[in-house]
Amino acid sequence: MNRKVELSEENYDLLDEVIHQLCEQGRLLEEQNAMQHGSTSVYEHSVNVAYKSLLLVENYRLPVDKQSLVRGALLHDYFLYDWHEKNKEHSLHGFKHPYFALRNASRDFRLNDIEKNVIVRHMFPLTPIPPKCREAWIVCMADKYCSARETMYTVKRYAHNARQFVFG
Numbered sequence: 008m009n010r011k012v013e014l015s016e017e018n019y020d021l022l023d024e025v026i027h028q029l030c031e032q033g034r035l036l037e038e039q040n041a042m043q044h045g046s047t048s049v050y051e052h053s054v055n056v057a058y059k060s061l062l063l064v065e066n067y068r069l070p071v072d073k074q075s076l077v078r079g080a081l082l083h084d085y086f087l088y089d090w091h092e093k094n095k096e097h098s099l100h101g102f103k104h105p106y107f108a109l110r111n112a113s114r115d116f117r118l119n120d121i122e123k124n125v126i127v128r129h130m131f132p133l134t135p136i137p138p139k140c141r142e143a144w145i146v147c148m149a150d151k152y153c154s155a156r157e158t159m160y161t162v163k164r165y166a167h168n169a170r171q172f173v174f175g
Contacts, residue, residue: 010066018061018073025077026054033115034087041089044157049084052153056080059149060142069141072121076142079125082112083146105130 014022029035038050047055057080064071086107090100109126112118118126125146128138138144 011062014058014061015065018065021073022057022061022077025074025081029078029081029116035081037087038084042091043084044154047157052157053081053084055153056083056146056149059153060145063145063149069145071142071145075119075121076125076145079122079142080146080149082108082122083126083129083150084108085112085126087111101130101133105134
C-alpha cells in the first residue's frame with residue numbers, strides 16, 4: 008500500500024488554521040527564538056510534529072479528534088525557553104519540559120483533556136507514565152520520528168563538513 012507524504016487539502020487547511028489561531032492567541036511564535044534539534048527551531052519542530060501526526064492519521068485512517076491532535080502537537084514543546092542555555096532551571100530538560108509546556112499552554116489557552124494529555128505525555132518512555140489517548144500516542148510517535156530526523160540531518164551535515172575539511 009502506498010502511503011501519502013503530503014496532507015490532504017482539508018487537513019492542510021486545518022493545520023494552517025490552528026497555527027494562525029495559536030499565534031494570534033498565545034506565544035507560539037516565541038518558539039522561533041529557541042533551537043530544538045540541530046538547526047531546527049522549536050517552532051519548526053512543533054509544526055513538523057503536527058504535520059506528521061496528521062499524516063499518520065490520514066494514512067492509517069485513524070479515528071481521532073483532529074483539532075485536539077493538532078493543537079496538542081503544536082503545543083507539546085511550549086516550554087518557551089532555550090534549553091541549550093546554561094541555566095539551573097533547564098537541567099533535566101527532557102524529563103521536565105512537558106510540565107513546563109503544559110503550564111504555559113494552560114495559562115495561554117483553554118485546553119481540553121486530550122490536548123493536556125498530548126502535551127504532558129509526549130516524552131514517554133523517558134517520562135514513565137504512558138499516554139492515555141490515541142492522539143497522545145500519535146504525537147508521541149511523530150515527535151520521536153521528527154526528533155530523530157532533525158538530529159540526524161544535523162549529524163549528517165557536520166559529518167559532510169568534517170570530511171570536506173579532512174580530505175579537501
